[in-house]
Amino acid sequence: MEKIEITDPDAIASLVGTAVGPTDWREVTQEMIDSFAQLTGDHQWIHVDVERAEKESPFGTTIAHGNLTLSMIDGFREGLVDVSRDAFALGVNLGWNKVRFPAPVPAGSRIRASAELVSSEQRDDGWIENVTRFTLEVEGGEKPCCVADSVTRLLKAG
Numbered sequence: 001m002e003k004i005e006i007t008d009p010d011a012i013a014s015l016v017g018t019a020v021g022p023t024d025w026r027e028v029t030q031e032m033i034d035s036f037a038q039l040t041g042d043h044q045w046i047h048v049d050v051e052r053a054e055k056e057s058p059f060g061t062t063i064a065h066g067n068l069t070l071s072m073i074d075g076f077r078e079g080l081v082d083v084s085r086d087a088f089a090l091g092v093n094l095g096w097n098k099v100r101f102p103a104p105v106p107a108g109s110r111i112r113a114s115a116e117l118v119s120s121e122q123r124d125d126g127w128i129e130n131v132t133r134f135t136l137e138v139e140g141g142e143k144p145c146c147v148a149d150s151v152t153r154l155l156k157a158g
Contacts, residue, residue, distance in 0.1 A: 002020050003020055003079070003080055003081060003082045004018050004020050004080065004081045004082070004115065004117055004132075005082045005084075006081065006082065006083045006084060006087075006088075006130075006154070007084040007086075007087055008084075008087060009087055009088070009122075009128060009154070009156045012117075012120040012122075012128055012130065012154075013120050013122070015117050015120065016117050016118065016119055016120055017116070017117070018116065018117050019114065019115070019116040020080050020081075020114065020115055020116075021080055021112070021113055021114030021115055021135075022112040022113060022114045022137070023076045023079045023080060023112045023113050023114075024079070024112060025110040025111065025112045025139055026072070026075070026076075026110060026111055026112065027108070027109070027110050028064050028068075028069075028072075028105050028107065028108070028109055028110070028111060029107065029108065030050065030062060030107040030108070032064070032068065033047050033048065033062060033063075033064050033065065033068065033107055034048055036064075036065055036067075036068040036071075037065070040065070040067070042065055042067075046059075046062060046063055047062055047063065047064070047065055048062065049062070050062055050107075059104050059106055060106075061106045061107055061108070062106070062107045063104040063105055063106055063107065064104075064105040064106075064107065066099075066101040066146070068105075069101065069105050069111070069136060069145055069146045070096075070099055070101075070146055070148055072111065072113075072136070073113060073134045073136070073146070073148060073150065076112070076113035076115075076134070076136075077115075077134075077150075079113075080113065080114070080115040080134075081115060081132065083154060086157065087156070087157055088154045088155060088156060088157055089155045089156065089157045089158070090154070090155040091152060091153070091154045091155070092152065092153050092155075093150070093151075093152055094129075094151040094152060094153060095150075095151055096148055096149060096150060096151065097131060097149040097151055098147075098148065098149045099146070099147075099148040099149075100146070100147045100148070101145060101146055102143045102144050102145065102146075102147065103138060103141050103142070103143040103144065103145045104138075104145065105138055105145045106138070109138050109139060109140075109141075110138070110139040111136050111137065111138055111139070111145060112136070112137060112139070113134055113135065113136045113137075114134070114135050114137075115132050115133065115134050115135075116132065116133045116135075117130060117131075117132050118131040118132060118133045118149060119131045123153075126155055126156050127153045127154065127155050127156075128153065128154045128155075128156070129151065129152070129153050130151070130152050130153070130154065131149050131150070131151055132149070132150045132152070133147065133148070133149050133150075134146070134147070134148050134149075134150060135147050
């Protein structure tokens with residue numbers, strides 16, 4: 001699989017519009033959902049009560065928290081975007097511009113990600129601000145399960 005390779009600070013703008021992916025599939029297990037619920041304190045039944053979800057949920061099973069799905073982007077990012085450690089002194093995550101969860105992620109399903117560099121802005125302070133759109137899909141799903149615009153900054157080396 002190809003990656004967006006960011007090796008030259010002055011050439012990042014030429015990569016805008018570049019799309020890569022998808023990654024390999026990754027299973028979202030009930031154990032992962034339960035662990036996320038423990039970490040966050042979000043124990044809503046649609047995520048953690050398997051028996052109730054089978055009976056009452058429109059999905060027929062538990063589903064992953066939207067923020068669990070969002071957090072999985074960081075695990076996919078490395079397979080999609082490669083930033084040269086020689087060209088940049090530091091990279092930081094500024095957060096998200098827009099996040100949507102158009103479809104659920106049922107427990108036991110598999111997801112994968114694709115990415116597109118949406119924008120890149122050279123700042124006067126030596127930083128380059130990039131927006132990368134990540135699209136996650138559930139295997140066999142009709143709509144993406146997450147579409148999120150990640151905002152990062154890279155500090156030019158030297």
